[in-house]
Amino acid sequence: MRRVTKAVIPVAGLGTRVLPASKAIPKEMMPVVDKPVIQHVVEEAVAAGIKDIVLVTRSGKASVEDHFDCHYELEAELERKGKTSILEAVRNIIPADVSISAVRQHKALGLGHAVLCASPIIGDEDFAVLLPDMLINSHGLPKADLTAMVEAYQDSGHGQIMVEPVPMEHVDRYGVVDCEGVSISAGQSADIARMVEKPPVDEAPSNLTINGRYILPARIMELLKDTKPGAGGEIQLTDAMADYLSEGNLQAFHMSGKTYDCGNKAGYLQANVVYGLQHAETAESLKAFIKELDL
Template identity: 50%
Template structure:
């Protein structure tokens, strides 16, 4: 029987320089897709998958993330006194239970591998999920839930992957595919940003992981890699020598909200899913001069 995964780690210490000046005083993880912060979507995904402990690896000027996952009594009292019951219930539903959140600091920007290592004492000797909040997924079942189903069957380490055009692999970490189905196949190789002619596949690592605690020992001694940072992929490549890794080609659509185009696309996609604003949103787009055929296509996509 595999050990249950109860803890999720969220690296939220990044500076968000691609979204300056918006992120000068506000964490990029608090940027909203429609009306929910990116970090809330990631936490919602983890909760759906059965996670009960949420660990945030923060940096300076990230206190608003901690505040977001805390009660605000003045706001709650005001909503209650004004009879805004639905808004109050929505706020309370989003909150993790008392004592279920932990916050630790990554005091230097030394890369994703270092951010994960900073959570070692909180996670302890247990498997854990790792979710990068920049990556937002729109799917019937959450991506982490799909991964949990594979993990409960085969254990080990699990990585969510998706296909990209062959010529784009040099922008990503790529895995080699062995035997197994899309719901859980053996990973035979892991390469960071390969040239198209050298890539083992066109399946890229997509920002969701289930990892065994031995990764922490490797990260403690991991030399700096690309970008002079401690790379998680380098440590995973080493761990592959002693532990199995499996890939899950998830069902759903991804949005790289670390880029402006991905972030704006996510806002459009999620707005089209909202019954309370879809019609008004499409009307507003029409007033901007969007071609009628394009708007009709958006309506079909929303359905």
């Protein structure tokens, strides 16, 4: 059985959409309830069977790496005070069999370039890419969406791109997949004929938008080496995937949950409300607070 055990998480972005909050704090370290966004994403990857996580980072992002390291002084103080539950939460951020490494993206040359920076660690293996400002909420589902997408990859042998339907009038904000009219139900996959970046509403081939989760064949790394700068003068992952379609299959995986874009202020606030209502420690008080609001 084919397996994917490595993931690339690009964390080198400037977080301009959430300034001034991200001026001194990496956007990936902004908390959603009691965990930074990046921890939610790493936990999602680990739950899907990922064992090796590569953070693509830059200067000023040391706190992202530090978060997954040991903090001996803090742990000793929590142990001295008998705060066992908090101590366990700090110690067990990642399982012992999961490794997190970091590589630098020295220039902001696009998502495709960020992924390519991880190639020495990924090697010739198929790999996942998870964008750290997109949270995929699978609460209440039998299986998390990324886990289900990994299984779809294992069953089909084809790379998978997670997609989510949006109102047709909003498709011009996203990358859109063209499955040539094939209807995909939640939890299912279909072959992608092409991908269109931010198409005009009247030209969009579907309302299925790419939402920041990918399982990609190793060949993508080779294609990225030859990918020329595209939109915005940057090396785009979408361009390499489009090139791959001329030689192999990629499939759109229709997610079942809900995406929250924590890279913008509204999405970040929505995520905190939703995750807060799902958290055992905060659900009841937050629910009561919302009922009291004069909206």
